[in-house]
Amino acid sequence: MDLPGHPAIVRVAARELQPDSDLGERVVTQAVGDLAARDIDQALTAGALTADRLLRIGLIRSAALSLKGETRIVGSSREHAMIATPTAERIPAHV
Numbered sequence: 001m002d003l004p005g006h007p008a009i010v011r012v013a014a015r016e017l018q019p020d021s022d023l024g025e026r027v028v029t030q031a032v033g034d035l036a037a038r039d040i041d042q043a044l045t046a047g048a049l050t051a052d053r054l055l056r057i058g059l060i061r062s063a064a065l066s067l068k069g070e071t072r073i074v075g076s077s078r079e080h081a082m083i084a085t086p087t088a089e090r091i092p093a094h095v
Contacts (some may be wrong), residue, residue: 001047001065008033035068044072051075 003009010031014023017030035043044065051063051074062075 001043001067003035003039003043006035006039008035008039032068040067040070043067044070048072048074 009029010033011027012030013025014021014028015025017028044067047063047065051060051065054060055062055075060075062073064076065072065074
């Protein structure tokens with residue numbers, strides 16, 4: 001997911017957050033401020049299109065994309081069922 005140049009998204013080099021990161025100078029998201037509903041939809045749609053491409057070429061089986069309480073699932077199956085959790089109880093696994 002991405003919103004290139006959006007003023008509410010703070011990006012920094014990965015090494016600034018974690019000096020020994022294998023991402024080095026690659027820019028990563030540090031913070032996300034307020035986003036309009038259309039911005040959230042745009043980012044999730046772009047992420048879902050990328051996930052769908054990765055699914056079609058066999059690199060992933062499914063993807064769960066979440067941004068500001070909105071979620072999109074790509075390629076979900078019975079084997080990879082996802083249980084919805086209320087927003088207040090969600091804790092990110094990684095950033």
